[in-house]
Structures are given as C-alpha cells and as structure tokens.
Amino acid sequence: MRKYIRLVGLCLAIFCSGFATQCFSQSVAIDPVVSTPINLKDLKVITRLVPPFVLKDNEKYEGFSVELWQAIATQIKAGSHFVEKANITEILAGVKAGEGDLAIAAISITSQREQEFDFSQPMFDSGLQIMVRSDNNGGFSIGQVWSILSTGAMPFLLGLMAALIIIPSHLVWYAERRGTSHFISQNYFPGIWQAAWWAIGAVAGQQPDSPASKWGRILAAMAILVSMVFMSYFQATITSALTIQTLKGDINGPEDLAGRKVGTTTGSTAAGYLKTLDVTPTEFTKITEALTALENKQLDAVVFDSPVLLYYAATQGRNKVQIVGPMLRKENYGILFPRGSNLRKPVNEALLTLRENGTYHALYAKWFSATQLAQ
Ligand code: GLU
Secondary structure (H helix, E strand, C coil), rough: CCHHHHHHHHHEEEEHHHHHHHHHHCCCCCCCCCCCCCCCCCEEEEEEEEEEEEECCCEEECHHHHHHHHHHHHHHCCCCEEEECCHHHHHHHHHHHHCCCEECHHHHHCHHHHHEECCCCCCCEEEEEEEEEECCCCCHHHHHHHHHHCCCCHHHHHHHHHHHHHHHHHHHHHHHHHCCCCCCCCCHHHHHHHHHHHHHHHHHCCCCCCCCCCCHHHHHHHHHHHHHHHHHHHHHHHHHHHHHHHCCCCCCHHHCCCCCCCEEECCCCHHHHHHHHHCCCCEHHHHHHEEEHEEEEEECEEEEEEEHHHHHHHHCCCCEEEEEEEEEEEEECCCECCCCCCCCHHHHHHHHHHHHHHHHHHHHHHHHHHHHHHC
C-alpha cells in the first residue's frame, strides 16, 4: 500500500513539475526569432548615398561603408549586390520587409531601432554636430541689434541717455524762459522741444547755440561735462558689444537653434534630436541637398552626423561652411540586420578580424586621413 502511495506521489510530482514548466515557459516572453534561410552567394545589401560612407561614381558604389562591407563579404565568402534606398526611413522599412539581408550606410545604433532590428558591433564612432556657413559672423539683423541694446549695461545706459536729455532740457528751458535766449521760446511748447534739441546736441558734443542767462550757462556747462563723460563710457560699451557680436557669430551651439531654419535628412537621428529641442527641421532626402540649401542661404544651419559634415567641410564645402559648437550627442554606426539574422555572428567575427589585421585601419585612413580630405 505504501509503495502504491509513493508511486501516486511520484506521478503527481512529475505532473506538477511538467505543468509548472509549461506555465513558466508561457509567462516568459520569448521573442519570435525569424531566421530565414540566407543565400550567401548573393546577399541583398540595402544602402543609401551618404558621402563619404556611400558614394556612387559611374554606377559603381564606393566609400568607407561600401568597402568595409566588401571586405566583410570576402571574409565570410559571400557574394552580394547593393539595393539603393532614398533615406534612412526607407532603409529601415526595407530591412523590416525582408527586401534585404542587411543594410549598411551611416546607420546609427539607437535603443528604439534595437527593439525592432539587430545591429552588428559598432563599426564607426559618430555623433551629431552643427554646420553653418563660413560667413556666420553675426551680421546685424534687427534681432541682433535688439539683443545688443537689451543686454548687459545697455538698457541702463539708454535710460541715462534719456535722463541726460530730459533733465537738462527742462533746466535750461526754465533758466532761459524769461526771454533772454534767441533760440528757446518763452512758452513751454515749443520751448521744451528747442531745449531738448539743444540737450541732444550737448550729449552728442555739438552745440551750435548756447544759453544767454547766467543760470542757463552754468547748467549748460554742467550738462556738457556730464554728457562728455557719459558719451565716452557709452561709446566704449557699444564698441565692445559690437565686436563681441562680430566675433561670436550667429549660431554657436544648440541653444541658438530655436527659431532658425535648420535642415537635416528625413527620419534621421538628427531630426529626432532637433525635435527634442523644439526645433522643427526641414527634412531633405539627401544630406547634400541640405548642405546646398545652407550654402544658398535657404537654411541657417544643418545638424547631422559629424563625420559626414567634417568630410563635406574638408572637400566640396571648403571655405564655404564650418562646424560650430560641441558634439551634441555621441552615436555609433552599425550594420543593420532583420531580427534574429544568422548573418550577425559571422559579420561580427569578420569585423573584428578586419580591425585586427589592419584592413579597417587602412580603409579609415583612405577615407578620413588629412591628405585624403585635402584633395
Ligand atoms: N546616422 C543617421 C541615422 O542613422 C543617418 C541618417 C541618414 O542616412 O540620412 O539616422
């Protein structure tokens, strides 16, 4: 009987543990990994033009990412062809729809993209920066003039200037009102305007007429002395404000982008970043279109990936554009795969081998060295 009870107990235990495993495995969210068979002989590689990572010369693709991929393909003994998309949004949609086995261009690894795709190991250090025209030297728009007049000691000095006109003009009119003066009327109007005109002249260091009465002259002498001291101080302050404005330039960092015309590419991480600053960017398909719009003064700034901007500043945009301000956000580029792709591991191994055997370094030097950029 005891043996029988033990047997029933054992069966119950096995049943329960099986049930528990079943329940547990149902409660853990396991991602449905799609590993479609991959044809290594002809991989479809989605890309887009983004110099110097992907360029097209006479229908032939070249650039850092293109050549890095070609080296990886040789390493993993794969054949491949490129499928070109217009922008990063189309790249992501294409990989998701299975139109390609992977994508390589200047694709930033982000937490949001990582939720839907797989990335290789980081293949390039990047980040976002601001580019402006080389003549971004402040200029003197109404906005800049207003900012000079409304900051620092300027509002106080302007108030003092008004006081130096209003107070002496009243005092001088009062002293001269008995009619001794040939240029100030006895009546308050227009006498006060004539006295004010005289006081403005005193502030500016020009007095064609002078009061005739004793008190008028004493007051005028005092007003002229105070005005001289005031004017030297005022001139020094405004000169330094104008010099700083000229040296500083118009856009110097992310804080200067609000209310400006800023361009970037459709669906890029830069577009997302700008929206967090409450700046609505003009989104272009190609980054070169945004950079041309900047040169043509249709934009005030372009915010985009720093290696792309640096390459442009050193080549086509030399002497026309410049990078300003700090790195806004660091990013890394990766090779993009559909979720659960079998290609990720061999590609990662190949990437590491290429870094170890110097191929990566040679490619980097080819596309980013000072001599290459100076050509
Ligand atoms: N690094 C940018 C991104 O991944 C590139 C965008 C682009 O190619 O336009 O969003």
